[in-house]
Structure formats: C-alpha cells, structure tokens
Amino acid sequence: MTTVPFPAATITGYPRIGRRRELKKALEAYWAGRSSRQELETAAADLQLATYRRLVELGLGAQDSSLPAAFPLYDQVLDTTTALGAVPSRFADLAGADGGLDLDASFVLARGDAGRPPLELTKWFDTNYHYLVPEIGPATPFRARPERLVADVRRAAEDGFAVRPVLVGPVSWLLLAKADDDAPAGFDPLQRLAELVPVYAELLRELAAAGAQWVQLEEPALVADQDVPGAALAEAVWDAYTALTAPAAGRPQLLVTTSYGSPGPLLHTLAGSGIEALHLDLVKGAVPSAEELALFRDEDAPVLVAGAVDGHNVWRADLAGRLAQLEELARAGVEVSVASSTSLFHVPHDVEEETQLDPVLRSWLSFADQKVAEIVTLSRGLAQGPDAVAGELEAAAEARGTRAEAPGVRDAAVRERADSLTDAEIGRAPAEVRRRAQEGRSFTASGPLPPLPTTTIGSFPQTPEVRSARARARAGQLDQAGYDRFLREEIERVVRLQEELGLDVLVHGEPERNDMVQYFAEHLDGFATTVHGWVQSYGSRCTRPSILWGDVSREGDGVRGEAFTVPWIGHAQSLTDRPVKGMLTGPVTILAWSFVRDDQPLGRTAEQVALALRDEVADLEAAGIGIIQVDEPALRELLPLRREDQPAYLDWSVRAFRVATSGVRDETQIHTHLCYSEFGEVVSAIDGLDADVTSIEAARSRMEVLTDLEAAGFSRGIGPGVWDIHSPRVPSQEEIEQLVERALGHVPADTLWINPDCGLKTRGYAETRASLEHLVAAARTAREQL
Ligand code: GLN
Ligand code: ZN
Numbered sequence: 001m002t003t004v005p006f007p008a009a010t011i012t013g014y015p016r017i018g019r020r021r022e023l024k025k026a027l028e029a030y031w032a033g034r035s036s037r038q039e040l041e042t043a044a045a046d047l048q049l050a051t052y053r054r055l056v057e058l059g060l061g062a063q064d065s066s067l068p069a070a071f072p073l074y075d076q077v078l079d080t081t082t083a084l085g086a087v088p089s090r091f092a093d094l095a096g097a098d099g100g101l102d103l104d105a106s107f108v109l110a111r112g113d114a115g116r117p118p119l120e121l122t123k124w125f126d127t128n129y130h131y132l133v134p135e136i137g138p139a140t141p142f143r144a145r146p147e148r149l150v151a152d153v154r155r156a157a158e159d160g161f162a163v164r165p166v167l168v169g170p171v172s173w174l175l176l177a178k179a180d181d182d183a184p185a186g187f188d189p190l191q192r193l194a195e196l197v198p199v200y201a202e203l204l205r206e207l208a209a210a211g212a213q214w215v216q217l218e219e220p221a222l223v224a225d226q227d228v229p230g231a232a233l234a235e236a237v238w239d240a241y242t243a244l245t246a247p248a249a250g251r252p253q254l255l256v257t258t259s260y261g262s263p264g265p266l267l268h269t270l271a272g273s274g275i276e277a278l279h280l281d282l283v284k285g286a287v288p289s290a291e292e293l294a295l296f297r298d299e300d301a302p303v304l305v306a307g308a309v310d311g312h313n314v315w316r317a318d319l320a321g322r323l324a325q326l327e328e329l330a331r332a333g334v335e336v337s338v339a340s341s342t343s344l345f346h347v348p349h350d351v352e353e354e355t356q357l358d359p360v361l362r363s364w365l366s367f368a369d370q371k372v373a374e375i376v377t378l379s380r381g382l383a384q385g386p387d388a389v390a391g392e393l394e395a396a397a398e399a400r401g402t403r404a405e406a407p408g409v410r411d412a413a414v415r416e417r418a419d420s421l422t423d424a425e426i427g428r429a430p431a432e433v434r435r436r437a438q439e440g441r442s443f444t445a446s447g448p449l450p451p452l453p454t455t456t457i458g459s460f461p462q463t464p465e466v467r468s469a470r471a472r473a474r475a476g477q478l479d480q481a482g483y484d485r486f487l488r489e490e491i492e493r494v495v496r497l498q499e500e501l502g503l504d505v506l507v508h509g510e511p512e513r514n515d516m517v518q519y520f521a522e523h524l525d526g527f528a529t530t531v532h533g534w535v536q537s538y539g540s541r542c543t544r545p546s547i548l549w550g551d552v553s554r555e556g557d558g559v560r561g562e563a564f565t566v567p568w569i570g571h572a573q574s575l576t577d578r579p580v581k582g583m584l585t586g587p588v589t590i591l592a593w594s595f596v597r598d599d600q601p602l603g604r605t606a607e608q609v610a611l612a613l614r615d616e617v618a619d620l621e622a623a624g625i626g627i628i629q630v631d632e633p634a635l636r637e638l639l640p641l642r643r644e645d646q647p648a649y650l651d652w653s654v655r656a657f658r659v660a661t662s663g664v665r666d667e668t669q670i671h672t673h674l675c676y677s678e679f680g681e682v683v684s685a686i687d688g689l690d691a692d693v694t695s696i697e698a699a700r701s702r703m704e705v706l707t708d709l710e711a712a713g714f715s716r717g718i719g720p721g722v723w724d725i726h727s728p729r730v731p732s733q734e735e736i737e738q739l740v741e742r743a744l745g746h747v748p749a750d751t752l753w754i755n756p757d758c759g760l761k762t763r764g765y766a767e768t769r770a771s772l773e774h775l776v777a778a779a780r781t782a783r784e785q786l
Helices: 022-031 037-057 076-083 089-094 103-111 147-158 170-176 189-209 230-244 266-271 290-295 319-331 368-384 386-405 412-419 431-439 464-474 480-501 566-574 587-592 602-622 643-661 680-689 705-711 733-744 765-784
Strands: 121-123 130-132 164-168 214-218 253-258 277-281 303-309 336-340 524-528 535-538 541-543 546-554 581-585 627-631 669-673 693-696 717-720
Touching: 022 037, 037 103, 037 147, 076 103, 076 130, 076 147, 076 164, 076 170, 089 103, 130 535, 147 164, 147 189, 164 170, 164 189, 170 189, 170 230, 189 214, 189 230, 230 253, 230 266, 253 266, 253 303, 266 277, 266 290, 303 319, 303 368, 319 336, 319 368, 319 386, 336 368, 368 386, 412 546, 412 602, 464 480, 480 566, 480 765, 524 602, 546 602, 566 602, 581 602, 587 602, 587 643, 602 627, 602 643, 627 643, 643 669, 643 680, 680 705, 705 717, 733 765
Parallel strands: 164 214, 214 253, 253 277, 277 303, 303 336, 581 627, 627 669, 669 693, 693 717
Antiparallel strands: 121 130, 524 546, 535 541
C-alpha cells in the first residue's frame, strides 16, 4: 500500500444545507412533486462542487484528502444504514433486486409513507441535530452498497478533488441503533458486530478502488457512557478496528473521529488498533495526558488529528493559546494534524453574510468558513512557527480583547443581582400548601377549576395568514400598528374558539412568536439574531439559533427592563372570564437552542436568563394571570454524555427553573411542559423543578411513561398528552377516553390534567377543532364517571 500522509489541516465535516439553504429547497421541491429526481441530484452535486471549491479557496488542499465527502441528503446515519444495505424488516419491500435502497426508498425510511411511520428521530449527542435511528434485528441483512459513496468520490475526482469519504463507524452505528420490533428480548444490536465488520471492509475496498486514500469513520458514541460494560465496549472497538486494518489488498488508510467528548480509556484501544489517524475533540474532550501521548509515538501509531477549533459553537478561537497547545503536542514527539473538534454542520456557513450584525460583535464570531481559515492558520503556525502567522494571531487576540471589555458583556447590575440572590428567594412553599391555596382559588367566574381540567400546551396553528403578516411586518409592508392589530384579532379568534370548544384553561395561542426561543432572544439584552445563520436540525429542517453574547436582562430601562409577553397574554385575559395560562420559554431551553457564550460557566448564564424570566413571571402575575407555564422541552437535551457530569448539570438547570418560577404567591399555579416521554436520568429532576403541573408527551406510548413517574414517586399535577399532535390524524373521542382511563390507572383524579402532547403551531385548524372537541367531550365523560 502506498501511504499518502494525513493532511496537516482538515475539517471533519461542513454544513451541507447550502449557504442559501439550496439543499432544503431542492429536497422540498422534490418531495412536493415540483421537481424531478434528476433536478434534485443535480442540485446536490452542484452543492458538493461549490463546497469543495470554497474549502480550497479557504486554504484546504484539493488533492491531499483534506476535503471530507460527507453530503447526506437527509441524514448521515441514514446514509451509513443504506451503504450497509441494512434495510429494516418493516421496509423490506422497498429493497431493489440487489437488496439495496434507492434514494426514493431511503426517503421513505426518513419520512414514512401512508401505512408506515418513519425511522425514529433522536438527538445526536448533546447537539440540536437529530438522526434517524437504525432498526436492527438478528436477521437484518448487511450487504455493501457503496454506489453513492463511490459516485461522490469519482465525481469529485473528475472535478479535480481527491476527497475523503465519511461513514459512521461500525461500533457507533450499532450503538446508535435500536433493536427492531421482531427482535427477541435481550437482543442487542452490538451482537451483530462480527457480521457487520466484513461489510465495512468491503465498502472500504470499493472506496479505495475508486481512488480514496483515506476514509473517515466516525465513532462519537465512544465519548458517551453506554449501557454496555466498558470491557465489552473495548473488545468491540478492538475487534472492529484490528479487523478493518488487517493487512488487506487495497484498503484505504483510516481516520477514526471521536467528537463531542473524550473516548476515555478507549483512546488506548483505538490508538493501538492499527488505524492510521485518530481524531480527538480538544474542545469538549481532554487534552491527552503524557501517558496517552506516548501511545502516539509508538511505531505504527496513528497521527493525532487535533480537534482544536470548536465545531459546535460560533466564537472566534484563541489562536495563540491553541497554537501553544498544539506545539506542546508536537514537542512531545507526536505527529499532529489540525482539525475541527466536530463537523462544522452545527454552525452556519459564513459570518460575512450577517451584514446587519453590529460589526464589533461580528468580529468576535467564527462560522464554518472562518473556522476553516482558523484551522489553516493553526496548521501553518505549527509547521512554520508562530511568526509565520503573527498577523492572524494578533487579530484574533484583539477581537477576543474587545469582546472581554465590550459594554454589555458584563453588566454590573445584572451580576450584582445574581450574586445577591438568596436561597429563600429560590424556593416556594411546600407543594401541599400551594395546592390547597390553588384549589381554593376562583380561577373562573364560577369558582375553582373542575376536576380533570382541560387545556392546551400554548401555540395554536400558525396559519399562512399569521406567517404572512409576520413576513410583511418584517419587510416593512405592514406597519407596527397594523401588525399589532392583526395579532390582537388573531388572539381574540383563538380565545373565542377555545371558549366555544369548552376548554377550561385557555391560552393566547402564541401568534406573535416566530420561534419559542428566538422570540425571547429578540426581547432580551445580551442576545443577537442572525439573518442567514441557519443550521440543520434534521432532514430539510433548519433552525436559526440566536447568539447569546452578553449579560442577560429584559430590554428596556434598568436591570428589570420591560415586560414583553404581558401585552399579548393580558389582552387574551381581558377578553374572557376563563383563566388564561401565560406562556414562557424556560432558561435551559433558551440556552439549548442558542449559541451560548463560552467565557463563563453555563450555569451562570442560565441564572441570568432565569432572572429575566422571573421578572416576566412576576409581571404576568401582577397583570392577573394566575397560571403560568414555563416550557423546558430541552431539559434532557443538554444532559452531559458522561454520567459523572450529570448531577452538576441537573443541579444548575433545575435551580435555573426555580429561580425563574419561585417569585410568585402560593396561589399562582406554575406549569411546565416537557416535549418527550422518556425521562431516564432526568426523572428525579422533574420532581426537583417543583412545578405545580407538568405536561408531557404520552399519547404514542399510550401512557406508559406514567409508570416511570409513578415509580419515581411523582405526586404533583400531571398532564400526559392524550392527542399525538405530530400528525394531522384526529383521535376519536373513544380513543381519548381510553387514554384518560389508562392515565387514571396511574394518577389520582385530583392531579390529572387533560391536554394534547405538545403545541399546535404545526397543525391546521380543521384537525385542531375536531381533536379538541373530542378531547373536551372525553374529559366530560371521564368526569361523570369519577
Ligand atoms: N408553548 C410551546 C407551544 O405550544 C411549547 C412548544 C414545545 O414544547 N416545543 O408551541
Ligand atoms: Zn412540546
């Protein structure tokens, strides 16, 4: 085998949605039948070529395997699944004569079809990206399907680029999979590793034959604690990689990446397995110890690919500090290449696009293109010494310097307030005391709430009219007064509808919110929003995270600023005798769906956001809102990947929620909403939030989730969703009655609430009206039987 050295500078991945979301548009046009398969393929190929050209322009090599060929049309895990020919049994009919899935078939796995739900979507490590979970059973076929990967390599070569194909590695792919429905109890996908490895070997040979010198196998699952015991995991890694690197005719050299943390003791296993390059995340993970560094000096040791530039956040790197760190690794006698810590697809394309951002703030930021330049600079500095890149180091230091000193980054009043917060201000009276106070309260004109009260989670359908009014207001075609009038009328419509339907606790419907986090970011100091800063969330779905850069308080005078949700929620309450529930997004969710500052612990940032929300909660209460919901759908999302780090996280995240919600009287009822139904490690934290009522997703699991809560001794108000709002399907009244009955098997009647699984913003009015009618009718029937 001729050995081509690993490139001195590389990235492990790049945004694939396109600078102007070209891929999103091409996919959605194709799915809607507005374009042909050929047009989609052409758009995708154009995007690949534009990406390679851009990366070379930014300083990566065109010929040295530094360009990753990682262009999934929907999801990288799905692409590995199809490359392995691992067709889940419930999609077996889609496989072609050769056993493979073509592009259209793979879209059915991603999106489902009439009779079949898609593969499950799950969070990708501690990011806001979601991947499609492979379904594996004892008989799932494995068969190399290298066609798409090979075509990418060949097309790149024709355009003059020698690229590095990327696949999810065998151990992570199996760890990310779940057992399919037919699998016997106790089956673990990892049991199929030995059958899988030869299929990877074949893919590798095909890629080498197509001209790939290096292939990247991603093993991020090795940085997270797994249910598999450590020794078994080490054995799996060892078996897989010693097999894949066994001398074989025509295999490519292997880079294994370990983004999002540290592989811990598996670093030894990987380093000794025969792979040619090992990537470590030096941002989230640890810098290797002296003993670990020694592993990279052995004969046949891998190149250390140092993930020195943060792929998961948007701040300009401390180049001088990073260069010093890299030089130290090199001085230890290790061969070092410079890379991103994770794929850059977690950040937007290019800061230069954000022309409306304050130029000072812009100078602190680094999006994907800037990060590539940072990596190239570090690699040049490492090769030629710091003097060769003195200008770049200085510019980076200067930007970091202005950031540290800039007004707003540290606001003395905000800090003083956070520092003087006492424990007494954080707790509320015991839950029982509050419950009695709330039960005695006349929430309605006719007295207290009925048993099994009905409510919704907050948003009502965001109709084309709502979206268009918002777009016109943003474009200046609708003036502020006109837009406000529109929103007030929309709120009135939603209130009247809920009255007509007979719901007990109303909401204002959230028509003023473009997004549950961005709307808050737009009304808090310390945040900036972008215009083109889209980041893929899953498939063609993108979000535009806000940038939390400074100390946080509400916009307006003084440290308390001004209420921004009260005008809308108060308006709704003024229209009706029934109680209107106020809606806020919680501190952890605001952090999880924003780019957060990296110059102080996250818990400290959370506390500031929580204080701003505490002000809003107090203003809502003062405006006569007696029920206030603070949503924390992302509470589980930020959970650290290593168990040892979880208690500290749960500590500050729960505390932040309590800071936000504990400034109210006993008779004010605090609700929270969590978007999922598998609580696992966070089950005790839910109790710790100390909300009076918690709504959760439960319809799909048919209330199974309540078993976990029951086991954990949860005794507060609970609203398990009785309508799965993720599809337009209308549940019948009987179906909802059955779910209520099941819920009553786990939860006493006096703590049970009846509500949908989540907000209704993505639903239409036809199904919303019909489903809520059934929900209210089912609650009435259930009440009569109490
Ligand atoms: N209140 C929000 C809504 O109804 C909650 C959304 C969420 O949990 N993701 O839209
Ligand atoms: Zn939800």
